[in-house]
Amino acid sequence: MTNSPQHRILIADDEPLYLRTTGELLRKSGYDCVCVPNAQQALEALQTQPFDLILSDLNMPGNFKLELLRAGRSNWSHIPLIVVTGVPSIPSAIESIRLGITDYLLKPVKFEDLLSSVRRAISSTEKTPPPATTEDRGPLNLSDRYPEIIGNSAPVMELLEIIDRLAESDANVLITGESGTGKEVVARAIHQHSHRKKHNFQVIDCTAIPESLFESVLYGHVKGSFTGAVKDQAGLLSLCHQGTAFFDELGELPLTSQAKLLRAIQESKFTPVGKNSQIEVDTRFISATNRDLETEVKEGRFRQDLFYRLGVIHIELPPLRERGTDILQLAEHFLPELKPVKSPVNGFSAETLECFQQYRWPGNIRELRNVIERAATLSRTDCIELNDLPEQLRRQEINGEASSLDLQTASRNEAVETAEHSYLASLLEKYAGNISQAAQQAGLSRQGMHKLLKKHGLSANDYRN
Numbered sequence: 189m190t191n192s193p194q195h196r197i198l199i200a201d202d203e204p205l206y207l208r209t210t211g212e213l214l215r216k217s218g219y220d221c222v223c224v225p226n227a228q229q230a231l232e233a234l235q236t237q238p239f240d241l242i243l244s245d246l247n248m249p250g251n252f253k254l255e256l257l258r259a260g261r262s263n264w265s266h267i268p269l270i271v272v273t274g275v276p277s278i279p280s281a282i283e284s285i286r287l288g289i290t291d292y293l294l295k296p297v298k299f300e301d302l303l304s305s306v307r308r309a310i311s312s313t314e315k316t317p318p319p320a321t322t323e324d325r326g327p328l329n330l331s332d333r334y335p336e337i338i339g340n341s342a343p344v345m346e347l348l349e350i351i352d353r354l355a356e357s358d359a360n361v362l363i364t365g366e367s368g369t370g371k372e373v374v375a376r377a378i379h380q381h382s383h384r385k386k387h388n389f390q391v392i393d394c395t396a397i398p399e400s401l402f403e404s405v406l407y408g409h410v411k412g413s414f415t416g417a418v419k420d421q422a423g424l425l426s427l428c429h430q431g432t433a434f435f436d437e438l439g440e441l442p443l444t445s446q447a448k449l450l451r452a453i454q455e456s457k458f459t460p461v462g463k464n465s466q467i468e469v470d471t472r473f474i475s476a477t478n479r480d481l482e483t484e485v486k487e488g489r490f491r492q493d494l495f496y497r498l499g500v501i502h503i504e505l506p507p508l509r510e511r512g513t514d515i516l517q518l519a520e521h522f523l524p525e526l527k528p529v530k531s532p533v534n535g536f537s538a539e540t541l542e543c544f545q546q547y548r549w550p551g552n553i554r555e556l557r558n559v560i561e562r563a564a565t566l567s568r569t570d571c572i573e574l575n576d577l578p579e580q581l582r583r584q585e586i587n588g589e590a591s592s593l594d595l596q597t598a599s600r601n602e603a604v605e606t607a608e609h610s611y612l613a614s615l616l617e618k619y620a621g622n623i624s625q626a627a628q629q630a631g632l633s634r635q636g637m638h639k640l641l642k643k644h645g646l647s648a649n650d651y652r653n
């Protein structure tokens with residue numbers, strides 16, 4: 189039995205058991221719930237996310253003078269508020285009703301009573317649409333315009349505003365941030381909202397182009413211009429004429445290739461290998477890297493002039509651990525897309541969500557996506573439990589710190605993954621984050637090494653001196 193899945197309920201209560209079970213039961217009834225333990229976090233959530241209902245305790249930190257009720261009624265008067273209290277008092281009841289709450293329930297409350305109160309409150313507001321103030325129209329419109337960017341934490345709303353302002357311009361953009369934070373997603377969003385959207389968005393992975401073939405891959409070549417050039421080949425840059433060129437992993441580009449790229453950007457033209465005439469291109473450049481390019485410039489590993497050319501506008505993406513309840517929103521977003529067709533899974537246990545919120549997510553959104561895909565495949569019930577999560581998440585839940593894998597209970601996959609993770613970390617340690625040397629010892633290409641590090645949420649930067 190489900191209600192409209194779009195309805196979001198904010199539950200604020202300092203009793204962990206009540207908070208968890210109420211959240212779980214309402215989710216099973218088809219509501220989207222955000223659970224917080226005090227009034228302050230409830231107000232923060234209200235400032236950053238839309239809700240259809242607030243379920244609030246009275247006696248909880250930050251609400252002893254009914255602060256949540258007062259702020260809720262004055263700033264978000266269109267959101268109905270139900271008080272659920274274990275410590276009823278006549279004055280608080282009178283004051284709550286004066287403030288315009290929708291219902292006043294006493295704990296222990298039967299779930300059926302709570303559910304019917306919730307349904308009544310939500311259906312009454314559907315008949316009266318919320319007032320469209322400028323404050324709530326702005327963020328909602330932005331999120332609606334960028335549906336591919338999930339999340340509405342403060343850093344994400346700020347990011348959407350920046351994207352919205354720069355998308356239409358032709359300024360080159362440099363996007364930095366840890367691995368897996370969504371740099372490519374943001375680059376595509378900028379392209380999609382620019383006047384170039386009908387033309388190509390061409391990804392150019394700087395780790396995938398061998399230094400000796402840089403010009404040929406980027407500018408193209410004519411048949412017979414070098415051994416192996418068996419036919420004319422257009423370069424990647426000409427494929428993004430009037431579109432956007434996205435240079436991924438820009439920080440990995442060797443100095444010689446940087447010089448060649450700078451020339452093409454400065455002149456907006458280039459000469460294919462073996463040709464005499466130049467080709468003109470009209471391209472916007474968006475680049476991404478998880479390296480700190482300013483430091484790379486200072487240390488002579490990245491050209492300052494190229495850095496200024498490509499980084500006219502710089503966007504720094506926040507790591508997932510700093511994005512608050514976006515983690516839960518992303519998890520809910522990924523689940524239906526990633527679960528196997530016949531899987532019964534349709535949600536997460538409260539412990540799993542708590543664990544998601546506490547975890548450090550070194551591999552950011554990519555790691556979250558992988559964790560959900562794996563858990564949705566393993567789960568045999570309708571709910572993803574702690575047991576369905578990989579070792580590294582469960583370990584922090586049990587100990588609050590890392591411990592070694594329990595080989596008595598681990599699956600073969602877990603054992604192999606854990607061993608590979610430690611191996612890669614020790615290689616990075618040994619070579620102080622030098623990818624080429626680490627790749628050489630491992631018998632991998634640089635590109636292969638980059639892929640593996642991404643998969644494990646490891647960043648070479650963390651090992652550089």
Ligand SMILES: Nc1ncnc2c1ncn2[C@@H]1O[C@H](COP(=O)(O)OP(=O)(O)OP(=O)(O)O)[C@@H](O)[C@H]1O
Pocket residue numbers: 336337338339365366367368369370371372373374436476477478518553554557642
């Ligand atoms: N805001 C978002 N909403 C939904 N999915 C996202 C968002 N940001 C990233 N993702 C997903 O997370 C994964 C990683 O994103 P992306 O490849 O853009 O990260 P990245 O920062 O470019 O990573 P890297 O530095 O390792 O190349 C992708 O599967 C992407 O679809």
